[in-house]
Amino acid sequence: MAGKLLLEHINVPGIRTFDVYRAKGGYRAVDKAFKTMAPDEIMEEVKKSGLRGRGGAGFPTGMKWSFLDRSKPEKPRYLVCNADESEPGTFKDRYLMEFIPHVLIEGLILSSFALGSNNTFIYIRGEYKWIIDILETAVGEAKAKGYLGKNILGTGFDCQIHVQTGAGAYICGEETALLESLEGKRGNPRIKPPFPAFFGLYGCPTVVNNVETLAAVVPIINMGGDEYAKIGVGKSTGTKLISACGHINKPGVYEIDLGLPVDEFLNSDEYCGGVRTGHRFKAIIPGGSSVPIIPGDLFLKTLEGNDRLMTYESLSEGGFVSGSMLGSGGFIVMDETTCIVRNLWSLSRFYHHESCGQCSPCREGTGWLEKILHRLEHGHGHMHDIDLLVEIAKKIEGNTICPLGDAAAWPVASAIRHFREEFEYHAKFPNKVSGRFAHVDDYKRELNAIAL
Amino acid sequence: MKITIDGVEAEVEPGTTILNAARGIGGELVPPAMCYYSKLKGSGGKCRTCLVKVTKGSEKDPRPMPKLVASCQTPCQDGMEIQSVSSPEVVEARKGVVEFLLINHPLDCPICDQAGECHLQDLSYEHGKARSRYEEERRTFDMIDIGDKIKLHMNRCILCYRCVMLAEQLTETREHGVLYRGDRSEISTFIEKAIDNEFSGNVIDVCPVGALTDRTFRFKSRVWFVKPLYAHRDCPTCVGKTTIWLHGQEVYRVTARKDKYGEVEEFICNTCRYDKKSPSDWTIEGPAQISRHSVMSATQYKEGIKVEAPKTIGYGNISPR
Structure with a gap:
């Protein structure tokens, strides 16, 4: 156990303010980097650290940064922080920004320095209205202390952080839709290629990273990439x-070392404290609503019988057949x-x-899925609807512009794969299910691994 | 650069998209395209009917692409190998897309003015299924008159964004766009205002379905009962090269000339389109080029037939009833 890195001082009163954060060792990384390191060295540390994108896809951050097009010095480069955290079940960035905003600001200063971004944007979802004020206060404090603005710490590097609010669209968390929205346009994802590293915000090379990813740069610089790795x-x-929620005894945001056994995370009192007392563990969506749902026993152990760990690889072991993803x-x-069924609906x-309505499989398919599931849940479903759902999901998956189509299709495919009996029950006994929760006891099933 | 589509080799310029390369080859393997429009910048990638499978990325990097790609957006690489109709996966995906496009489409072809020259009709005939599995209610919108010349029938729209791009690129003022999102999104003008500029009528021509129709032609005739003729006039605003659609000695409508992929060759102005409705306004060049597979070719002129006396030829003067 290396202990907490981001949330180390979360319980210190007043950690939201610059002075307390500074007294607890904040902005140490900026001091260190600006005095002793070149931008390339910061990037090298991030590469060494093996940090992967925390927003869901898990793409190596160092590699993403190295893709940034540096061949046109006349064009500005931008860093955009994706704080449009709208994934159902995910609220980690909110926690970080609300209680310890300076760690994000510090990470942004470091990353902007590494990437050469003089204007850095935080694109935050409109529903986080009060956090916008918190962030702007934090930016103001940092500016007053000389950590932002012109000629930071005498290095000659200028950096401004702008906080921009979204207007409440989930799709604007997709990086190219976010850029469109930031430019003031309709938040439709762009067709890739070109990737933002070459043609991003206002047509300039841009890096878009999640809040947590950028905050993680701070401990990487403090302890060195090798240590972090x-x-x-x-x-x-x-x-x-990890933002744990649902039927557990202790919901909340926990900072874990990747590689923690899932059993320990779920059942130990340090973290989730186990499934709601008096109830059995049925299923889990381990990485935000877009990832496949899996039954409890498949979550604790893979089909081969190995214990699962909280890592990108271990959670996706078994692929889409018996695995899921760490996601966000x-x-x-x-x-x-x-x-x-109700959950899926x-x-x-x-x-x-x-759905933004740009490409046809997602625009029409998501609506179709919703309507069929509404019928099933409300007692108007048929047996053939179940196969139809699978088929529609298959037609959407992979055929869309952005990952929203996949995100809509995966939960459907996995829920039917693992819990087909429940869907069949809904189709067979329509009058027992219409709009009630009570029927669940009727088909309590043994949570066994599915037969392959 | 050399590429192979369905086993047919072709030589293309760097930067050519797969779709354009396929169009260069021609024939069965050309992917259908509902939203891509070569004359409009930034169009394409939305309808997903032009999906193809790339089995070999390029000579340098021969890995296949993991997903099906939109051929209108993917540039060719040297040595690329592509499967279009020869891949069952692609055929299946296209079927899926057609089904999606049709679930909210009213299928009111019998009363739709676009019937006969509708791309969605052709597409569903070629790639679709005979029956829909959609049992739910279709989304509906009210019809809107955008100006006194254009009718917007949003129920039929497949949201290809062509008209939006046209309004953005061809005219100086941007007057219509997309409102709302998901399957509730609709093309509309700013609070149902009229579109008012010299080239606005072209949105009718770029619309692949019957969502935007010419109010001066609505319900006048089925397209296969009018005769398309190439004609031109000296127009101070546009090129003046058009197709006029004759019924007897009357010009029922005027459209821009379209190539074999249904794309306008040159955009025409509203004066040519709406105001020049007499044969004497036009110098007639001859019968329009219509694919022999089109329903419109049923009433097409044969070579060498005098166009001055259309009354004596074909079924054109027989009333539809």
């Missing part, structure tokens, strides 16, 4: 914020009182509502 297992290095760390636990309704 020692935390974790294999390619999953460092610590990760939205850990949603469900006990046996949850109706999977709720998710599909979300994706239907949030």
